[in-house]
Amino acid sequence: MSVVLAERLAARAVTPAGPRAPTYEVDPSWPKIPKQWTLGQVSGVAIDERDHVWILQRPWSLGTDEVALNAEAECCTAAPPVMEFTPEGEYVRGWGGSGTGFEWPADEHGLHVDYKGNVWLSSAGGPRLPQKTENQLLKFTRDGKFLLQIGHRGASRGSLDTVNLNNAADMFVYPPTNELFVADGYVNRRVIVYDADAGTFKRMWGAYGNRPDDQVSNMQQPTGAGALQFNTVHGIRVSNDGHVYVADRLNNRIQIFSLQGKFEREFFIERRTKLLGTAFSIAFSEDAEQRYLYIADAGNGRIRLFDRQTLQEVQSFGRIGRYAGQFVFLHNVAVDSRGNVYTSEVGGGRRVQKFIRR
Helix, strand or coil, X not given: CCHHHHHXXXXXXXXXXXXXXXXXXXXXXXXXXXXXXXXXXXXXXXXXXXXXXXXXXXXXXXCCCCCCXXXXXXXXXXXXXXXEECCCXXXXXXXXXXXXXXXXXXXXXXXXXXXCCCEEEEECCCCCHHHCCCCCEEEECCCCCEEXXXXXXXXXXXXXXXXXXXXXXXXXXXXXXXXXXXXXCCCCCEEEEEECCCCCEEEEECHHHCCXXXXXXXXXXXXXXXXXXXXXXXXXXXXXXXXXXXXXXXXCEEEEEECCCXXXXXXXXXXXXXXXXXXXXXXXXXXXXXXXXXXXXXXXXXEEEEECCCCCEEEEECCECCCCCCECCEEEEEECCCXXXXXXXXXXXXXXXXXXXX
């Protein structure tokens, strides 16, 4: 053996290997839905400070073969739109629907539980999308008491309107500034920021920090320079170290900004994919440094893990399919404090799944 080779082998033996990317195993029995209820499309999933899992589902999406025709039947009726479960999958509470003083989402879409335990909901992406009239966000206590509405149905004046949304997809409250960052979204083409208590406008921006422009073509660009405007702003999260991650769904990319909207970096995810889009939802790993970035890729039916510093993909799991651990129209991803992953599916998927970190 040469001296050089011996030195390399010795160095390799004493150099600790880098942390291994996590792996996951689906829990096919999670959650435990009360027998009298059935779920429609599950458009949102979120984790609160107790690791309780919240879902938002669409009762209107149930078919006639899924709902009992007589009230005394053992099964089934539509479950409440908002539902809370323990980490073990036990049902805790449910609520939602029309009420006094607010405009309940006609197309339930986004769900976020903020650091104060408040529950935020958006309306987007369902059968009413062509009408472009779902222009509001709602804020409730964890037991369903109405707190705040931002925007009003049928009032949007486009992507430069600071008062109303238009089919906003997702939202996140950043604790250090108590600001609500909104992926607005299906019709508008921007990130918009509000005070999370007062609902007052703070700032907005488009792709690359540009001024949002509704007149620019939203045709997909599978190669070359990235599109200068967003094309379905679908997911948003702010990291502990103050970077805003935006899932630009039909542009198949993630863009990263400062808190003030200055463009920093971007990367593409299976850019040539034309099915559904690949950049749907964003979550971070449970460690304080948030080493890994989780992306829900609906077009390929996969959860993808990226190293947040290098933006290199390090792990993935799932495929399109109907069995446990597979996905049909994967919509959202969330991660709890133990590193377990939760996903939701709309379209023909219509379920929430738990993947246990191994």
